Amino acid sequence: MELARRAERLEPVAAVVPLARLDVRAEALLDRLYRDHASGALRFAIMLTGDRPLSEDLVQEAFVRVAAKLHVLRDPSAFNAYLTRAVANLAKSHFRRQEVAKRHVRAVDASSLVVEPVDVATNDAVLVALRTLPMQQRAALVLRYYNDLSQDDIARVLDCPVGTVKSQLSRGLARLRKECRDA
C-alpha cells in the first residue's frame, strides 16, 4: 500500500534534528499569509487577465516569490502590496512573452498561443476593452475601481510616481471610452 510505504520512510525520532520550532512557525505563517491574501490577489489577477487558471498560476508564483523574500522586505506588513505588484509584473511578463512567441515562432500555430482572455465575463464590453489596455493601465484601473485605492496608494502598490498613476488612469479611461464607443 502506498501510504504504508510512505510511513516506512518516516525517520525514527533519533534521526531528526531536535526542536524545529522555527520551521513550524515559518510554515504556519505562510499558511496564514496565503489564506489572508491569496483570494484578493486572485481577483486582481483575473481582472487583469480574464483567465482563471492562468491567474491561479500567477498568484502562486507571485506568492512564492514574495514569501521567499519575506525576511528582507522593508515593510513585511505591506505583504499585500508586494503581492499585488508581483502579480501585475508577472502578468505583464507573461503576455510580453506570448507576444514575442507569437511574432517569432512562425512554425507554431499562432492561434494556440492564447493572448486574448478566454475565461471570465468576456461578454462585458467594458471588461473586454479593459484587457486590450497596457498592463500598467489595467492594473491602475482595477486598483482604482475595484479595490477603491487612492492614487497615492496605487502608486505605492505599483511602485511608481503618483503622476504616472494619474496619467495611466486618465489614458486608460480615455481608451476605454474610445473602445466602447467603437464597439
Next chain:
Amino acid sequence: MRDTLEQRLAAGLQRVGDDVPDDLDPPADLEHRVASVRNRRRGVARLAMLSAAAIVTVALATVVVAGRGPAPNRVDVDGPPEVADPLAAGTVMLDSRASFVVAVGADGGQIATLVNAGRGTIIDAQLTSDHRWLWYLSVAKTKKAGVECGEVVRADIRRGTSAIVARAVSFAISPDGSRLALAGGGDFAGGACVALTDVTVPARVVVTDLATEARSTWTDQGSPRVRAFNQMRWSNDGRTLVTRICDETCESLVAYAVPESLGSSMHFRIVDRSGFLGVRPSATFGPDGRLFVLERNVAARWKDHVQSVVVYDGVTSDRPTTLLRVGFGWDLKEVVPTEVGTFVVGRARDASGRVAGPTALYRVEHGTLVRVKTFGDFGVLTPVFSRP
C-alpha cells in the same frame, strides 16, 4: 462623481470579484516552493560575492554553491497542488501503541502504519484537519507518562518526514494546526520541560500561536499542586482545551478557555469530578463538536460502581446527556466518537469483579455495546474526522 463608464467598469469588476471565494487553501507544496526559491537566491548571493575573487576561485566556489543549493531551473516534479487525502480511505481513528501510530478503520482493523518511531512509547497522536500533519508524544520507556516529559514530534504524512518540535508532559495541536498547547513544568522556552515530579516548579499549560509566537499561559497556583496531566484535546473550533488533571485526586476534568488573541493568561473551570487518570484520554470532542466524556462514579459497594459516556455541549461544557451507562460488569477505558458512530474500548468483568473477557472495541448502539473487534494490545485511540 463617477460617470457611466466608470460605474460600468466598477460593476463589471465587482461581478468578476464576486466569483472568487474568500478563502483559498494554500497549495500543498507551498512551503517547499518558497524554500526552493529562497535557497536559490542564497546560492545566487553567494555566487555574486565570490565573483569578486579570482576566476579560478570563483569557478571552484560556484561548484560548491551549486552543489549545496537546488539545481538551477529546477522543475517541480511534484505536479499540481495535492488534492488527494494523504490519509488512507476508511480511517476513522488513530491507535498509538508502543512506538507506532496506526490508522484504524470502523471495523477496528489496521489500515496502515503511519509512524514507526523506533524508540520510546507513543502515548498520544493527533492529526490536523487537513490530514497532512500527524503530531505525537513519545515518552521514553523508563519515564512515567503524564508526569515526565516526552518529545512532541510532528510528522508530515505526505512526505514521510518528522521533526521534534517541543518537549512536554502532554500536548494538543489545534485542528487547523495553528496553535500548539504544551503541558508540564517550566515555561517550555527553548524546548525546556520540567517533570512534574519537581515540586519546586509549578505545572503550566502554554498555548502558542505558531505563526506569531504569541502565548497564553495557565500557571498552577492551587494547593495541592497539579502533579499529572492526562492527554489534552482541542475543541473543533479551537477555543477550548480539555484535559483531566491530578491534584489531590485524579477526578477533575477541566476546560481551559483559550483567548482568541493570545497574550492574556488562561483559566480553567471544572467540567466534572467523576473521572480517573488512566493512561488514556477520558474526554474528547466528537465530529459534531460535542464533548464525549467517560465518567466513572465510584461507589462504596463494588456492585454499585457505574460507568457512563456523557456528552456535553462543546462550547459551554454543560447540558450533559448520558449516551451509555453500564454497571460493575464492565471496565471501560476510553471513548472514541467518530463520524461512523461512537466507540468505546473496554472489557467485561464477572460478578466478583475479575476480568471475564479480552479487551475489545465496542460500538455504542442505542445504549448498548456491540463488539467490533478484540484487541490483543490496544493503545490510545484518537478519532479522525473528514477533511473540511
